[in-house]
Amino acid sequence: MTQLCGPDKPYVSPGLMEESHQRARAAGLAEFGRSRKMGGEEVSARYRVQLEVDLEAEFQAWSRQNKRKNKLNAVRTPLALLGLVAAMHLLSGLCHLLSLGFVSSLCDLVSGITIVCLMVWGYGQYTGSHPHLVSAIDMLSEAMLEQVRR
Secondary structure (H helix, E strand, O other), X not given: OHHHHOOOOOOOOHHHHHHHHHHHHHHHHHHHHHOOOOXXXXXXXXXXXXXXXXXXXXXXXXXXXXXXHOHHHHHHHHHHHHHHHHHXXXXXXXXXHOOOHHHHHHHHHHHHHHHHHHHHHHHHHHHOOOHHHHHHHHHHHHHHHHHHHO
């Protein structure tokens, strides 16, 4: 995995990482099965399970490191929030045009709350303070993007 997505390597697609992991996992388990071990089958089975757990934990760590390299993830939350602000602003204008003042006011309220969330997210990212708020806003924007994708 170091050759594929090490610290000095660029972002790699998750599918390619998964494919490489499966090949390396199969090769590692095959090598484990070929080598002679002391202690019999029950000891060997216990160590095989531990090897599988360790391989999966390492893959998850490499995946997290690779995910941090994705430049698009850095702007995902602000783009999602700005998209919501723009959509609410357009919907507010349309509702105002159709004389739906209450709905227009609700759209403006959502837009204002979203702008405040964007400012809090930016402040938290810049200063490193309030990581719980930043992660909550990230989770909300991710949930919003999932709903849009459906």
